[in-house]
Amino acid sequence: MTDLAYLSCSIGKKDALWEAMTIKPLIILPDPVLRQVSKPVEQVDSEITRLADDMLETMYDAPGIGLAAIQIGVPRRLLVIDVSKEDEENKPMVFINPEIVGASDERSTYEEGCLSIPDYYAEVERPAMVAVSYVDREGKQQTIQADGLLATCLQHEIDHLNGVLFIDHISRLKREMVIKKFTKAARSRAV
Ligand SMILES: [Zn+2]
Numbered sequence: 001m002t003d004l005a006y007l008s009c010s011i012g013k014k015d016a017l018w019e020a021m022t023i024k025p026l027i028i029l030p031d032p033v034l035r036q037v038s039k040p041v042e043q044v045d046s047e048i049t050r051l052a053d054d055m056l057e058t059m060y061d062a063p064g065i066g067l068a069a070i071q072i073g074v075p076r077r078l079l080v081i082d083v084s085k086e087d088e089e090n091k092p093m094v095f096i097n098p099e100i101v102g103a104s105d106e107r108s109t110y111e112e113g114c115l116s117i118p119d120y121y122a123e124v125e126r127p128a129m130v131a132v133s134y135v136d137r138e139g140k141q142q143t144i145q146a147d148g149l150l151a152t153c154l155q156h157e158i159d160h161l162n163g164v165l166f167i168d169h170i171s172r173l174k175r176e177m178v179i180k181k182f183t184k185a186a187r188s189r190a191v
Helices: 002-012 016-021 046-061 148-161 172-190
Strands: 066-068 078-081 093-103 107-114 117-127 129-135 141-147
Touching: 046 066, 046 078, 046 093, 066 148, 078 148, 093 148, 107 148, 117 148, 117 172, 129 148, 141 148
Parallel strands: none
Antiparallel strands: 066 078, 078 093, 093 129, 107 117, 129 141
């Protein structure tokens, strides 16, 4: 299912309609691009807001609840999140140069997935609450106190900006199995 979506997205790139929709192809494990450390955004200009819009469209299309710029191949410290429930209105959030400035001792466990590691899920334990400083879409410095799914999602996405994937938080044996599976799949796609 996800492989098909990925394929149709790649083919769709040649189609003018798809270009207008600005849905970007996702970078998939084991692409080494995912291990790059992203650079800070120096100025929130039209290029950055356009990038954020493209990322939101790509995320909603996937569909996913979070996306870091590096997942569409742009090594900048920018991420988008929408953790609204299915029956609620969309609540797109844009975080530029996000940084964790506080974390609770209390921890929580969520089953995580990643648009760059399609159809693989594993439980990850992280701090239950985090404080994150960031620059918003309007270029203003902000701080957010997050808990629940948003706290986990922020930590997962900020990890991406440092070249870290959620599979780095699971056992080595499980991680090696996932990487092996995706390396095989990438090889068969290349044939
Ligand atoms: Zn991810």
